[in-house]
Amino acid sequence: MAAALRKILTFGSMLLPYGVHELKRRLNNRHKFSADVARSLAENRQLAGLHAGERCFILGNGPSVKGLDLSRLQGENVITVSNGYLHSDFDKFQSRYHCVPQITYGLMTPEDVIRWFNEMHSHLGGQELFLSSTEAELVQKNNLFAGRTVRYLVLGESFDERTSDEIVDISQPVPRVESVPVMALMIAMYLGFKEIILLGVDHDRFLSSTYQYAFDLKVQKGKDFTVNADGVLTRGRHDEFQQLARLWRQYRAISNIAKANGIRVFNSTPGGALDEFERRPFQTWFEE
Incomplete structure (x- = not known):
């Protein structure tokens, strides 16, 4: 009954303005991938438990990061996301992995994605890159990376349709x-990390009605359809809260999977709204 209700609510959310666009994208791309992507998925099995027992930091791009000394991450396992290579101290710590989720096309055109x-x-050093399979064809056609x-x-599917508490297998279709921090968390768990620390995962734009970064965007500047040129949200609370609920x-x-x-x-983001994980101040990770 609960599972059926979740499916109904998920479908209902698709009737919202952004939801219509998202529903079209899902129908067009549902588990549709090339032989090359299938091979890439199979190769992901090599990553299972690669960092067993170690810790990592997932570095988001929220403005709270401005108050952190990111140079302290030097020598740590770091996963950066999206435009995270623009962090001011990026060259000092150099992340191990970099993640980009599925791209919403609209203001962001395929040509923009190629430039991005x-x-x-x-800007990236020797980082391994994780992308959504929806961008595989564009990458291959244009000989990118x-x-x-x-x-x-x-x-592929929704977390709402997933009942297992097993670690998500990234060699198979995943929710x-x-x-993007959710994507990074799935990857970090599959890699075997036993302590995962979130930084700059603010998720508090519903409180401020603005969406800012810890740095100035370059190619992606002005390409987010959910905010205007000043970073002020363009959609109402109703649509925003539906997305936040998901x-x-x-x-x-x-x-639940982690437990x-x-x-x-752990959430070591200074401030922010995310309340699903235990809080611990950033500096305590480097105390003797």
Whole structure:
């Protein structure tokens, strides 16, 4: 009964303005991927438990990061996301992995994505890159990320339809995400990390009605359809809260998976609204 109700609510949310666009995208891309992506998924099995027992930091792009000394991450396992290569101290700590979720096309055109990916490639060091399979064809056709290890995730079903507390297997289609830290959390768990620390995962724009970053965007500047040129939200509270409800359910599912598998997830973001994980100040991770 509960599962059926979740499916009804999920479908209902698709009737919202952004939901209509998202529903079309899901129908067009539902588990549809090339032989190359299928091979890439199979290769993801090599990653299972690669960092067993270690800790990692997932670095988001929220403005709270401005108050952190990111140079302290040097020597740590760091997963950055989206435009995270623009962090002021990025060259000092150099992340191990970099994640980009499925891209919403509209203001962001395929040509924009090519320019963004080229910018990304020029700033990243030797990081392995995780993309959504929806961008695989564009990457291959335009010979993007030459010489870099690029892995794909097939972001297919909904967390609402997933009943298992097993670690998400990224060599198979995985639940789609509302925000890239959820993607990074799935990857970190599959890699075997036993302590995962979130930084800059603010998720508080519903309180401020603005969406800011810890840095100035370059290629992606002005390409987010949910905010205007000043970073002020363009959609109303109703639509915003529907998206947040989906996002928080994903974090709750991740939290349950972590607990069932002996993984500890901490939120060391200064401030922010995310309340699904234990809080711990950033500096305490570096105390003797």
